[in-house]
Amino acid sequence: MTSPGDAAPVRPPPSFSPGVPRVASKTRYPNQRRDSSPALDSDLVESRIASSPPQPPLSATAAELPIRSASPYARSVRSSTPQLTRSSLGSPTDGRFDGPDDIRSLIIRSFSPVVGVYASVDTDELVRQKGFQGGFWELIRPFGENVPGKIVVRDSVGASRGWEDFGVRFVDLGGHPETSESQNSLSQLEAALEKQLESPDNPLGGVLRPKDFLSFPTTSPLYKSFLRQLLSVETPTPHETFRHPVASVIVISSRNTSPLETLRRLYADTSSGDRRQPEWVHPEYLRYYVLVHDEDRDDITESTKLYDQMKRHFGLHCHLLRLRSNQCVVTDDDSCQIPESEWLSPSERLSGRSEPLVDLDTDGLPYLFESDVTAIKAFVRELVAQSVIPYMENRxxxxxxxxxxxxxxxxxxFMSMSRRWAGFGSGSRSSLIGSGGGISGNFDLNHGYYKPDVPEAVLRKMADFAFMLRDWKLSASTYELLRxxxxxxKAWKYHAGVHEMCAVSMLLNPLAMPGKTKIDDINQMVETACYSYMTRCSDAPNALRSLTLAMELLKSRGGSGIESAAKWAMRAMDLGLVGSIGQALFSERISACYASRNPIHGVKWGSRHRKAGMWSVLAADLWLRLGNPSLASAALEEAERLYADIMDSNGLFPMPDMQTFVDNLRHSVRMSYFEARGLDIGEDTAPADPLETLETEETSEKLNKRNHRKSLINNPVETGGFNIGQEDDNPANDDFERA
Known part of the structure; x- marks a missing residue:
């Protein structure tokens, strides 16, 4: 950490300095109310079809600091997050590398280091002239979510690895977000999804073609939006440090009349002033100083002199950012549209804080000069690669x-057992409990948190730092130590959090083989986390997060984890943690879980395509109840593809009641689609609409087993509603659940 004192300049250690070349290491190391709650058990679903998730002060010497190689390209590094499929379980490190849109990569990027931003008044005024009313934080926020280039990170054993999807989360230290009740956050999530579906300008809310969802098992964009909003937590919490700032960016501009004094005042505000973090957040974190130079109105020579003074006073964690103060418009030759922020919370989407206030007749995102974009990207990369990552590795x-x-x-x-049973070293057991502290004497029962400098809090922060650096082996062992x-x-929220993150760390570790014993241990951790969140803490959002993460990561591991993944999705629905839209989305994910279970070595038995088709039909029913026939049509198309193996040559189910239910559902989807658009349905002519017959070569190859394939919307069926009350005596139904 750097401190702006008037005495001798404080310089960081050599291995910490951005401008000092690094020595190459020669060592090689190997309660939203449920409007339509579906039955969750498979047998119950079948019967329904038949009838109708402190740091201490920096005291390390130069010898203790890690040495980072200046030539990471000489090592064997990976480009992105590996996806662990069943074919790669024999050698997890040989798996396929996914892009940034992969679900597993999305989960990893959601736990990114948080960097606070605190800018002076003159800096925010300069940025507002460019059309960003939120100030400097709004300007740089989207650029930190995906740092350009490869970021090299060293783990606890000294091995280096490159990541191309690394990012940081910029937060505004100038204003604390409003704290909302835990139950309200789930209601906001459901409301944001509903707003997203109803928006005519949003691709998720417009007319959707079923063929857009036939690239199975690609995740639907609506579910990715749900997952991003679920993981976009605004408010920091005491029991985990993922949203505690790792560093802060203190910014002034070249317009400032007293720059050094302003920097000291801003530092004092974040350390002991009105911008200080809560008591359970340690105030000691990395400070990074930025000087914004106005290219249009100020002299670069004077800004360079000021920048040199900043480095002499505050160390080498400084940067000179050159921006133009004029506003960029679309007609400019070097105009460049800024990316949209990926991690928008539900409250931000509902309040419209993410929408720009300047209308440039575009799709809603402001523009910047290309030179500004290049300068901001270079600033973000230097901040992360040369300051934030080395600081976290050192800690x-x-x-x-x-x-x-x-x-x-x-x-x-031995000391831990002594404190637990005899109270050695911390007073007697009864006196500690009576005084309001835990058995260790460090947990404050009255306020519900550990102080940031006690060992329990330091170890939790260390585990979270290792997790954000993607050293999942170290993080899992540290979480295990804290349980x-x-x-x-009796720190129950802390207890639930370490069980959740220990399970997530073990699932993310590519070298941890997903044996049945390990899967059972992970399931027990998830069960403990869910129970503690719901029963002991009444924290529904974190319970939903733990179940969702377990579902997605177990699904990505394949094998026996697929059954557990579907079980946790059903648990989230059973507990009422998701609303009506979430019920439909989770039904689709359960279908995707079962569909990813393929036969072993070509044997016919072992797949779960029938269960997958059943949950896809259930999802179609839920989408229809929500008044979205387009998504219901897509789910039905996927269900018929999954059921293709059990259909006869005429494309009919061997179970008459199942065939009747699907035909009725198809007819209702078609009726709802045209009624919503005020169109008349004729038996002789079908109106032209975006959901016409999709007989193309691409879809024919995907559905080659269905030679009779018809459109779900444009082909009427002569059947009535959903009143299917007869008993099913067809012996073929015995095979419906057997796979």
């Missing part, structure tokens, strides 16, 4: 040596 190394290693040793375990401590102190 993990120091905490691992000074705190974690002692707790893992025999003496640390018993939090349980003994």
């Amino acid at each position: 993990v190394t120091v905490w691992n040596d000074q705190v974690a290693s002692r707790r893992r040793g025999i003496s640390g375990r 018993s401590d939090y349980a003994n102190d």
